[in-house]
Amino acid sequence: MTVSRKRKSSGEDAVRRLRAAGLRPTRQRGALVELLGSGHRHLSAESLHQEAQQAGIGVSLATIYNTLHQFTEAGLLREVVVGAGRSYFDTNTGDHQHFYCEDDGSLIDIEGEAIAVAGVPAPPKGMAVDRVDVVVRVKRA
Amino acid sequence: MTVSRKRKSSGEDAVRRLRAAGLRPTRQRGALVELLGSGHRHLSAESLHQEAQQAGIGVSLATIYNTLHQFTEAGLLREVVVGAGRSYFDTNTGDHQHFYCEDDGSLIDIEGEAIAVAGVPAPPKGMAVDRVDVVVRVKRA
DNA sequence: CAATCAGTTTGGAATCATTCCAAACTGATT
DNA sequence: AATCAGTTTGGAATGATTCCAAACTGATTG
Numbered sequence: 001m002t003v004s005r006k007r008k009s010s011g012e013d014a015v016r017r018l019r020a021a022g023l024r025p026t027r028q029r030g031a032l033v034e035l036l037g038s039g040h041r042h043l044s045a046e047s048l049h050q051e052a053q054q055a056g057i058g059v060s061l062a063t064i065y066n067t068l069h070q071f072t073e074a075g076l077l078r079e080v081v082v083g084a085g086r087s088y089f090d091t092n093t094g095d096h097q098h099f100y101c102e103d104d105g106s107l108i109d110i111e112g113e114a115i116a117v118a119g120v121p122a123p124p125k126g127m128a129v130d131r132v133d134v135v136v137r138v139k140r141a
Numbered sequence: 142m143t144v145s146r147k148r149k150s151s152g153e154d155a156v157r158r159l160r161a162a163g164l165r166p167t168r169q170r171g172a173l174v175e176l177l178g179s180g181h182r183h184l185s186a187e188s189l190h191q192e193a194q195q196a197g198i199g200v201s202l203a204t205i206y207n208t209l210h211q212f213t214e215a216g217l218l219r220e221v222v223v224g225a226g227r228s229y230f231d232t233n234t235g236d237h238q239h240f241y242c243e244d245d246g247s248l249i250d251i252e253g254e255a256i257a258v259a260g261v262p263a264p265p266k267g268m269a270v271d272r273v274d275v276v277v278r279v280k281r282a
Numbered sequence: 283c284a285a286t287c288a289g290t291t292t293g294g295a296a297t298c299a300t301t302c303c304a305a306a307c308t309g310a311t312t
Numbered sequence: 313a314a315t316c317a318g319t320t321t322g323g324a325a326t327g328a329t330t331c332c333a334a335a336c337t338g339a340t341t342g
Contacts, residue, residue, distance in 0.1 A: 024309065026319060045299080060321045065300065081224055086299095099264060108265060115260045120277055121251055123240060127279040130243065134275050136261055138268040165338065167290060186329080201292045206329065227328095284342095291336070302325070312315080 021074035031057040032067050033076075040092040042080070042107040048089075080107065082135055097134040110136065162215035172198040173208050174217075181233040183221070183248040189230075221248065223276055238275040251277065 014033040018025040035051060036043075043051075049064045059067075068089050071077040081087045082100040088107055095112030117132050155174040159166040176192060177184075184192075190205045200208075209230050212218040222228045223241045229248055236253030258273050 024318065026309075028320070062301080062322080063320055066320080081222060083222055083228075087224075099268075101265075101268065102271065110262055114262055115258065117256065117258050117275060119256045121255055123277070123279040124242075124249060126282055127240075127242065128282040130278040130280045132275065132277050134258060134273065136264070136273050137271040138264040139271045141267055141269040165289065167338070169291070187327095203293075203330080204291055207291080286341080287337105287339095289336105289338080292332100292334090294332090296331070297329085299328090300326085303321100303323090305321090307318105307320070308316105309318085310316095312313100 017076070021071070021076055023070060023074060028057070028059045028063055029067055031055070032059065032064075032071075036071075036077070036091050040090070040109065042088045042090050044088055080133070080135075082107065097136070099136045099138050101138050103140050110134075158217070162212070162217055164211060164215060169198070169200045169204055170208055172196070173200065173205075173212075177212075177218070177232050181231070181250065183229040183231050185229055221274075221276075223248065238277070240277045240279050242279050244281050251275075 011030060011034075014030040014037075015025040017033055018029055023029060032048070032052065035048065035055060035057075045061065045064050045068055048068070049059070049061050052059045052064070068077065072079050072089065075093060078090045078093045079087055080090050080098060082098070083105075086105065090107075092109060097110045097112070097115050099108040099110060100106075101108070115134060117134060120129070120132060123129050152171060152175075155171040155178075156166040158174055159170055164170060173189070173193065176189065176196060176198075186202065186205050186209055189209070190200070190202050193200045193205070209218065213220050213230065216234060218230045218232060219234045220228055221231050221239060223239070223246075227246065231248075233250060238251040238253070238256050240249040240251060241247075242249070256275060258275060261270070261273060264270055
């Protein structure tokens with residue numbers, strides 16, 4: 001339980017990432033970038049909020065939402081929608097898709113090289129494809 | 142503006158469809174089946190509710206939700222999730238996917254024969270693929 | 283036809299995730 | 313040190329959906 005003050009080491013790295021993304025490096029954003037930093041994760045606003053609290057970072061839920069969306073726009077995160085009122089933020093922003101388990105609401109990555117979508121028709125006039133999302137819904141057999 | 146009483150013709154057809162789906166044919170369900178009956182449509186609970194009101198059918202929003210879910214389970218409808226807190230019910234239950242326009246929230250069908258997903262890995266142990274959903278997100282160019 | 287009862291419907295309260303807001307705060311700049 | 317635009321925050325507001333207990337209604341039976 002270290003109520004860290006101002007760790008230079010990783011802190012500076014976070015600052016760099018934020019600056020690179022065009023976001024002002026504030027205490028909260030820095031802390032959140034660090035929380036997200038390690039590995040590929042699927043998290044909800046609520047879960048990130050709890051995680052932050054446990055890490056001793058004072059961040060309001062409103063800020064979590066703001067930050068999550070800013071990070072998503074900045075390309076640091078990707079939003080994955082799997083059900084009405086159920087969206088996750090994925091720290092893996094690379095090309096990939098997901099298995100979604102309807103029983104427990106969990107997500108599992110499917111590597112982008114593995115899966116392919118063919119035959120997408122041309123989008124309606126004046127529209128451009130932004131992204132193709134594939135959700136493979138699975139259930140307990 | 143005919144406040145129809147009890148049209149035999151289509152009414153009986155609705156009853157048949159409900160019975161076939163294993164649902165007791167009530168006034169509300171019959172009326173809703175008929176509303177949904179024509180062509181391929183993408184509707185939300187709210188929009189169906191309004192439509193019902195305008196058609197002079199007294200149905201509570203709660204019943205709309207119940208019915209929509211029952212119909213979905215019975216295979217009369219398919220639920221399409223496109224965004225957090227944004228799901229549609231699709232009267233087209235056949236094999237197909239969708240374009241989703243992020244600007245105005247509209248859906249456009251993509252025929253199932255046109256599009257194909259290849260390379261879906263085997264699902265995790267004990268799980269079975271329920272369905273593969275593809276959402277092609279488009280934006281104004 | 284009347285009684286009966288499980289299945290339905292309903293309005294309103296409750297829940298849940300998310301957004302909004304105005305006030306307080308804080309990083310960066312002068 | 314002053315300044316100010318960008319941020320954060322708690323709490324209220326919103327919106328969609330679900331829950332609930334009471335009233336209702338098809339279908340069945342005698």
